[in-house]
Amino acid sequence: MASTMKAMRLHELGGSFQLEEVPVPQPGPNDALVRLKATGVGLTLVIMRSTPGLVDEYPRILGHEIAGEVVETGSHVTNVGVGDHVTCHFYLTCHNCRYCRSGRETLCEYFRGYFGLVLDGGYAEYTTVPAVNLCKIPDGVSSLDACVAADAICTPYHNCVAEAQIKPGDVVAIVGAGGGVAIHAVQMAQVCGGHVIGIDVSEKKLEMVSQLGAFATLNPAQTDTVEEILSLTDGRGVDAYIDYVASRETLEAGVASIGRGGKLVIVGYRPAAAYDNVSPNFTVDPLQLLTYAQEIHGSRYCSMEELKQSLELIRQGKIKPIVTETYRLEETETAFQALLENRVTGRAAVVFD
Numbered sequence: 001m002a003s004t005m006k007a008m009r010l011h012e013l014g015g016s017f018q019l020e021e022v023p024v025p026q027p028g029p030n031d032a033l034v035r036l037k038a039t040g041v042g043l044t045l046v047i048m049r050s051t052p053g054l055v056d057e058y059p060r061i062l063g064h065e066i067a068g069e070v071v072e073t074g075s076h077v078t079n080v081g082v083g084d085h086v087t088c089h090f091y092l093t094c095h096n097c098r099y100c101r102s103g104r105e106t107l108c109e110y111f112r113g114y115f116g117l118v119l120d121g122g123y124a125e126y127t128t129v130p131a132v133n134l135c136k137i138p139d140g141v142s143s144l145d146a147c148v149a150a151d152a153i154c155t156p157y158h159n160c161v162a163e164a165q166i167k168p169g170d171v172v173a174i175v176g177a178g179g180g181v182a183i184h185a186v187q188m189a190q191v192c193g194g195h196v197i198g199i200d201v202s203e204k205k206l207e208m209v210s211q212l213g214a215f216a217t218l219n220p221a222q223t224d225t226v227e228e229i230l231s232l233t234d235g236r237g238v239d240a241y242i243d244y245v246a247s248r249e250t251l252e253a254g255v256a257s258i259g260r261g262g263k264l265v266i267v268g269y270r271p272a273a274a275y276d277n278v279s280p281n282f283t284v285d286p287l288q289l290l291t292y293a294q295e296i297h298g299s300r301y302c303s304m305e306e307l308k309q310s311l312e313l314i315r316q317g318k319i320k321p322i323v324t325e326t327y328r329l330e331e332t333e334t335a336f337q338a339l340l341e342n343r344v345t346g347r348a349a350v351v352f353d
């Protein structure tokens, strides 16, 4: 194996990636060395790259939606072996606090940060990963499909199953429906039995949302989404409104769109620093919430179990990963720019030989 590798490294907050030749990392006793096959590119990282306090040290290699092959393991590693195809859980957690022990590890009391932000990630030919974060990819699932499972599919799994608690027959509004994570929520909500209204500002994206089974699509640039939602539900409002944009406008529309016992699930985040200093804070009438027993849920990523089940849904053909653009490692910055300009339908990914 070569002793050096190509990597796209970030040298400062909000900077752009530089292609560099760096040493192949050595796995510690609890790590595995993974040769990358594919790494997803999503808006999460575009935002995180410019958000202070997430990357602890520069230079840093980003990229958390990885799929690759284990080529070496540390001496204490038992859960994966050389030759295994793996993807990775995004959160570095203690595995021991009450939240970790009860399947809610994204609330870990001793959270260490994110893989690919406080540890080097997948925009490189190799990366080392704490073996406890690795998840084997089932046979029949490609590397390209598996890499996006690690966020763009497992996140909607958690949003739809644990937070929105979608049941057969529920009407579910999905906001930002054509984005990399939400486009899989359009599918996941239907796997749960939901009837989907897709909302997005891009007609091109809404076309794909329709193709994926949404019974209605709404463009807030052209229509009053609250009025339309109420009309589509005979005035009742939706059972769940899952917001992947989470601006003040979309959140307030959500509060106005949910029906009796309805749930508003907040997934997206628009930090003012990344969006022209526009605050996403919104107002809620508590009397409305208590009168109609409505719920507002914050939703963070997913558990390892939910990641495994997401891979299983891909294997079963029930969720189709939507990766519309692939890039070479050297083109990672181009991919980020395309996302920043809202030009990507579904997910993009960097692929390796």
Ligand SMILES: [Zn+2]
Pocket: 093, 094, 095, 096, 097, 098, 099, 100, 101, 105, 107, 108, 109, 110, 111
């Ligand atoms: Zn913990």
